[in-house]
């Protein structure tokens with residue numbers, strides 16, 4: 627790992643916005659893939675979350691972390707030249723009901739758009755019926771659900787149950803992301819889970835282009 631990447635993790639964990647922004651600018655000038663930089667910031671953000679859990683950071687620090695992240699996203703997007711050339715069927719994406727965390731969703735949809743995917747981003751705190759409406763409207767075959775708080779797991783489960791009730795489940799692949807793991811995947815009934823947003827491109831390409839479901843490997 628380059629020194630700049632290591633420094634980014636620490637700067638984000640300390641919530642040193644000036645340092646984070648300078649390091650990102652330097653990284654971009656050096657030609658480092660913006661999403662590599664974002665991943666280091668995400669690791670730093672995880673540390674912020676850990677310190678919050680331990681009572682060493684407060685809600686204001688979480689808000690600060692999200693503000694820094696948003697500024698970085700704006701900077702990275704300014705620098706980015708959109709090169710999408712391939713067109714895939716629309717992927718429906720949203721943060722599930724009761725959850726308002728959207729930084730990871732925004733990064734993932736950004737990467738997917740960059741890779742040629744058409745995304746219908748429903749935003750945050752999205753109730754199940756809204757997902758169903760969008761899946762029907764776009765005739766989507768993939769729905770991506772983000773969730774970071776414990777309550778989100780029930781919202782994911784309910785959304786997937788609604789897919790079953792409306793007869794859409796068999797033709798819709800469900801991918802979950804955020805603070806999820808294999809147990810959450812099993813609990814909610816999703817098809818795949820991922821915490822590495824770059825994996826979703828290959829996954830969606832396989833589903834949408836090759837009509838192939840691959841083994842969960844996260």
Ligand code: B12
Pocket residue numbers: 668671672673674675676678679685688689691692724725726727728729730731733734770771772773774775776777801802803804805819820821822823824826
């Ligand atoms: C920033 C933050 C906030 C910000 C969110 C701002 C925003 N616009 O998103 C604010 C301050 C608003 C916030 C509020 C709250 N938060 Co908060 N927050 C965080 C924090 C520090 C970072 C989250 C983050 O953005 N990470 C960076 C992103 C890039 O990572 P990510 O979301 O995981 O996304 C990556 C992957 O998962 C993937 N990905 C994401 N989505 C998807 C989807 C698909 C399909 C795929 C394939 C991939 C993918 O791509 C990303 C890049 O790789 C976390 C701590 C943590 N460890 O996560 C706590 C955390 C999630 N928050 C927590 C809590 C408790 C709350 C509050 C309830 C606090 C309160 N008392 O009010 C509220 C919740 C409000 C609500 N109803 O949702 C807890 C949740 C604990 C739990 N198990 O329930 C955490 C874990 C902190 C902690 N350790 O206690 N929070």
